[in-house]
Amino acid sequence: MKAVVFAYHNVGVRCLKVLLARGVDIALVVTHEDNPQETIWFESVSALCRQHGIPSIAPTDPAAPELLAQVAALQPDFIFSFYYRHMLPVALLALAQHGAYNMHGSLLPKYRGRVPINWAVLHGETETGATLHEMAAKPDAGAIVAQTSVPILPDDTAYEVFGKVVVAAEQTLWNALPEMLKGNIPRLPNDLSQGSYFGGRKPEDGKIDWNRPAHEVYNLYRAVAPPYPGAWTIVKERTFIVGKAYLSAKLLENLPANLPRGLAVVDNRIVGVCGDGRALLINELLADGQTVTPEALKNILL
Structure with missing residues (x-):
């Protein structure tokens, strides 16, 4: 044939x-x-x-x-x-x-x-x-x-x-x-x-809405994680891409009260706080192709 x-x-x-x-x-x-x-x-x-x-x-x-x-x-x-x-x-x-x-x-x-x-x-x-x-x-x-x-x-x-x-x-x-x-x-x-x-998806569709529940933000991360363009957010005119993340109730059950939604540093760990008060543990955060440390992010957030 x-x-x-x-x-x-x-x-x-x-x-x-x-x-x-x-x-x-x-x-x-x-x-x-x-x-x-x-x-x-x-x-x-x-x-x-x-x-x-x-x-x-x-x-x-x-x-x-x-x-x-x-x-x-x-x-x-x-x-x-x-x-x-x-x-x-x-x-x-x-x-x-x-x-x-x-x-x-x-x-x-x-x-x-x-x-x-x-x-x-x-x-x-x-x-x-x-x-x-x-x-x-x-x-x-x-x-x-x-x-x-x-x-x-x-x-x-x-x-x-x-x-x-x-x-x-x-x-x-x-x-x-x-x-x-x-x-x-x-x-x-x-x-x-x-x-x-x-239909198709574009890189801009990966923008994170931190007002959404944590499981939805996590699914967005999973759907577009590298080598796809990645889920991203902007802080002080800089674009950050979530390279690796994990949704764990145990690791993040003791979050400080009243954390603002979005990127934060808690106990020297980068987290993404979502609209339902839960958060993603972000094991790898990227900016301009480079890994962002918790200390560096903390300085940016000040």
């Missing part, structure tokens, strides 16, 4: 490796040029293609007529999308004889759309996963082929959950492929009325 694959990021790399291991002929990989403004902490699809001698291109527009013609000439049995960042046009999807399938980082129909792992952590979910589904005109709306769940533990950051979802994506594709290659493709309902859709 021949496939054209649109891929990027760790999920793209791992799922391409699954296709190779299952004997799929990868005729072309369409990927992205790395953005110099973005922190590149993930594996390279382009490097994998070079290693295996797979033709790869990185067009700016997946709807370009020349790309449509190139894929049509290859006559693929399957088209796959693994963490490719653009929607694929319906005319392109129709070129795959046995269908076009996407790997999405949630348990559809929940968290359709962009950055689903970050949204799931932000909303305090205890479970997410990876879903292989048919591609359709609407994002993440096609029938479900297979999905694998993973836990979100109370202190997991989005980065840690992402690592679990990469493995779940690999397992989902590995288990589904044998029957797919035989033409036996499950089509389970993807009831959008039971799910949710979310």
Whole structure:
């Protein structure tokens, strides 16, 4: 079976490796040029293609007529999308004889759309996963082929959950492929009325509102903790990013009364006081890329 694959990021790399291991002929990989403004902490699809001698291109527009013609000439049995960042046009999807399938980082129909792992952590979910589904005109709306769940533990950051979802994506594709290659493709309902859709997130969305309850502030930290842009706050015109934090009732149960909301230093520890009177213990606070000590913060707060 021949496939054209649109891929990027760790999920793209791992799922391409699954296709190779299952004997799929990868005729072309369409990927992205790395953005110099973005922190590149993930594996390279382009490097994998070079290693295996797979033709790869990185067009700016997946709807370009020349790309449509190139894929049509290859006559693929399957088209796959693994963490490719653009929607694929319906005319392109129709070129795959046995269908076009996407790997999405949630348990559809929940968290359709962009950055689903970050949204799931932000909303305090205890479970997410990876879903292989048919591609359709609407994002993440096609029938479900297979999905694998993973836990979100109370202190997991989005980065840690992402690592679990990469493995779940690999397992989902590995288990589904044998029957797919035989033409036996499950089509389970993807009831959008039971799910949710979310857009992308920007660095400015990480601004901390210290008036919110501590568990909400903690979930924001977890959802955008490095290598994502981070949860941040401004004190005296300086921006501070929470690098590492922990929500612990025991460690912070004896907070002094009437502490102002926001950053504070208590017993030589940095804390973030929230709207419900509880606080985050901040084990790492960053400013201008450098670690801020409790003593230095205390001087800033004076």
